[in-house]
Amino acid sequence: NAGVMQNPRHLVRRRGQEARLRCSPMKGHSHVYWYRQLPEEGLKFMVYLQKENIIDESGMPKERFSAEFPKEGPSILRIQQVVRGDSAAYFCASSGTVGSYNSPLHFGNGTRLTVT
């Protein structure tokens, strides 16, 4: 499968635990975007990364959330000390072209995080 791979598909965490969401972009893509979708809402941009660089994290909450995209391996979205309000679907998308408004983003299947 050459598409965007996200895992796990479902993740349950108790309040106060850490959540780690992984995303492998499409082959040949070096730009990764993370989005969050709350119930009955559209997707909201969180962070945009290239390999080893955070390009824009304007949509990330200032505390408890972090993201990385190392030289080797998948991109990781990390949520520390999760709270119930973090329950959402988290989508990763990748693109092979930067600065191109005519390229669609290709999405993974998402990780559904439930905080109990």
Next chain:
Amino acid sequence: AQKITQTQPGMFVQEKEAVTLDCTYDTSDQSYGLFWYKQPSSGEMIFLIYQGSYDEQNATEGRYSLNFQKARKSANLVISASQLGDSAMYFCAMRELPGGGADGLTFGKGTHLIIQP
């Protein structure tokens, strides 16, 4: 102001009828792209169709077409001969040229389309 507005939270349509999902957008850029995505109940985001701001012809992909009216800043999705499998959430999105920030997509809140037999 919202960048993408979808005014229909939900729609019920009879099978085999055509359906139009509304989308208006707000941008001061001359170069931008408009996209529609489908999200079935299984949750994945499926890219359907794209329209560029400089494209003079309306985009078409099989049963999907995009009714692009640039002066009105609207990019409505038309699904012809609807099928039961078209029941899903539909999101309109826009991608603008980067201005030092993210060049990702801005999404509307979506329309929940239900096709009835």
